[in-house]
Amino acid sequence: MRQDWKKQTALCVATLAALSAGAAQAQQGDPLYRYQWHLMNYGQAVIGDTRPVSGIDIGIDDLHDYNIRGKGVIVGVLDRGIEIAHPDIAANMVPNGSWNFINQTHDTTPTNGQAHGMAVGGIIGAVGWNGIGVRGVAPSARLKSFNFLDAGGSNDQVRYAWWDGALAKDQDVSNNSWGPGFPIFLPTISENELAAWENPMSATRGGRGVVYVKAAGNSFSYVGGSSFRNGENLCAANRPAVGCSQSIFARESNFFNVITVAAVNAAGRRSSYSTPGASIWVSGLGGEYGWERATLAAQQTTPEDQAALARLSAVNFDPAIMTTDLSGCALGYNTNQVRPATTWSHDNVNRLESDQSAIDNTCNYAATMNGTSAASPTVSGVVALMLQANPKLSFRDVKYILATTARQIDPQQAPVVDAAGNVLAAGWTVNAAGRPFSAWYGFGLADATMAVTRATGFKSLGTLLDSGWQRAALAQAQPIGNTAAPARATIRIAGGAARIEGVQIGFDTSAPARNAYPYVATTVRITLISPSGTRAIVLPPGSLPVNDGGTLSASLASVNAFLDEPGNGDWTLEVADTALAAGAAANANLSSFKIRVLGR
Known part of the structure; x- marks a missing residue:
């Protein structure tokens, strides 16, 4: 036993030494690489107060x-604009390949100081081994920027950047770190309109389909402008594992072509903000907030400031994502702050910030990028690596490989049950095909090495079988x-799919859904049950669905828990009001249910 322990200790020491040596070698080419824990994490000290x-x-x-660096793969970034000439990203921008919706030019460099697209682009494709800054997940991928968020964000702009625009025709991956503002309405889309989106999306890349990656949202613990940082949880204070919002509330997150991404922090658990839901496919790394108490404390001058600092949630001081920022110290996330009196939140929040930083004084980088906005580009970068390894992969192949190679993290996530025994959140479940799924994580955390290994020589999934929309006959x-x-x-x-790849449903009820303030959480739980008996919660009680019509109804919701199960047989939608006492009369009805099953 003692000898085994010694051998294991020696092996651990040797492994850590090798990792440290590898990190040091990588750092020579990209000085800030050591802080990019999302790329290589051996427990090193990074920006933030926790490791x-x-x-x-x-x-x-x-x-x-x-x-394997994403060479030959083009990633479109539909977001705020990317600074085309940024020194750590310029070499990877496709010349004249981007589109500014505001002035109809190829230069999307923001003039409004908004650095969100810049940060996203750097996570995907910051240039590697160039002696400066950071490195992307796919450091040899080529990037295109479409600044629709700076231009107001319309469906026409999305269509342009997804398939219709001349500059979108040659992209392989589309990263979408955006979503609807609050209030978030339950999806309303006709079947014809859905087809008008999904069909051209599938036809891109010569019929293989662009891989569309989309952020799930950041509304687990807040609604509107009321943030969990202030200790508030307006929708589910007594149901902390449910989430204010659900990923199905964002229309595009339910499209079959879209990979919806949740966020994981540096501890390997759900990022505090990450929106859960039935349409989550996989998780990426989004971290938390990357603040440092010592940096903030050094700037406090009043008792009010010090008290505000003491009240901050611990997650503010956990690591965020290190990435590119707008150049210089005047604009972006990392600036020389001019601090108004008693506004501590305008301080420099960590050691990287300002031109006085001993780590990097260019202000060209930020260590506070987070959100599913940060998690999505980590997955887009992985997809770029996969497509370099095998350019023939279809979007369905990519989805399937990501799901079946993802790592099951936070395996202890358990069902949440209220005092009456009602399951509010299911935790990790395993379907009849042996696939684990969680509404927090989807099929797990994307794993680049496993995904690339599986992608190499992968046999295509073949012809898609689509049941079309089928309706329940309710007398x-x-x-x-x-x-x-x-x-x-x-x-x-x-006569449908023998192995499921996706399920979409719609339903109508007369249960109330709020359409105005004050927001009130629903007490209704909606569950879809497969022919194999797998139960997936589509809508948990405790979340905040909103509907213009005032009723709990949706024409589109994607439910991913059934991957690889047989699609044929009886599908059942179950709707229960968890607030009703035993024997109490129902005060709402289920009036319709439809389903579409896709697979092979």
């Missing part, structure tokens, strides 16, 4: 050393009782 947990990274490992509306007497509607699918 990342060793091994919680995107799984790059030796891929970059083997020249009359079904009363929504408590969990012991829920409303149920069943649809039988025949």
Whole structure:
């Protein structure tokens, strides 16, 4: 036993030494690489007051050393603009390949100081081994910028950047770190309109389909401008594992072509803000906030400031993502702050910030990027690596590989049950095909090395089988009782997919959904049950669905928990009001249910 312990200790020491040596070698080419825990995490000190947990990274490992760097892959960044001439990203920008929706030029450099797109672009494709700054997940991928958020953000602009625009025709991946503002309405889209989006998306890349990667949202613990940083949780204070919002509330996150991404922090758990939901596919790394108490404390001058600092949540001081910022110290995230009196939040928040930083005094980089906005580009970068390894992969192939190679993190995430025994959040579940799924993490944290390994020589999934929209034949509306007497509607699918890749549903109820302040959490739980008996919560009680019509109804919701199960058989939608006491009369009805099953 003692000899085994000594051997294990020696192996650990040797492994840590090798990791440190590798990190030091990489750092020679990119001085700030050591702070990019999302790329290589051996538990090193980074920006923030806590250390990342060793091994919680995107799984790059030796891929970059083997020249798997995204070469030959074009990633479109639909966001705020990217600074085209930024010294750590210019070499990877496609010349005249970007589009400024404001002035119809190829230069998307922001003039409004907004650095969100710059940060996203750097996470994907900051140039590697150039002697400055940081490195992207795919440091040899080529980038295009579409600044629709700076231009107001319209559906026409999305269509341009996704497939319709001349400059979008040659992209392989589209990163979308954006979503709807609050209030978030339950999706309303006709079947014809859905087809008008999904069909041209599938036709891109010569019929293989651009890989669309999208942020799930940052509304787990707040609504509107009321942030969890102030200790508030307006929608689910007594249900902390449910989340204010759900990923299905964002229309595009339910498209079959879209990979919806949740965020994980440096401890290997859900980032505090990350929106959960049935449409989550995989997780990327978004971190927390990257502040440092010592840096802030040195700037406090009043008791009010010091008291405000003391009240800050611990997650503010956990690591965020290090990436590119707008050049110079006047604009972007990292600036020389001019601090108004008693406004401590305008201070420099960590050691990297300002031209006085001993780490890097250019202000060209930021260590406070976070959100599913940061997690999504980590996944887009992984996809670029996969497509370098195998350019023939379809978007369905990419989705499937990501799901089946993802790492199951936070395995102890358990169901959340209220005092009455009602399941509010399911935690990790395993479907009938043996696929683990969580509404927090999807199929798990994307793993670049595993995904690239699987992508190499991957046999295509082949022809897509689509059941089309099928409807339940309800002779009359079904009363929504408590969990012991829920409303149920069943649809039988025949002649469809033997192995599921995606499920979309729609439903109508007369249960109330708020359409104005004050926001009130729903007490209704909606569950989809597969022919194999797998149960997936589509809408948990405790979240804040909003609907113009005032009822809990949606024409589109994607439910991903059934991957690889057989699609044929009876599908049942179950709707229960968890607030109803036993024997209490129902006060709402389920009036319709439809489903579409896709697979092979």
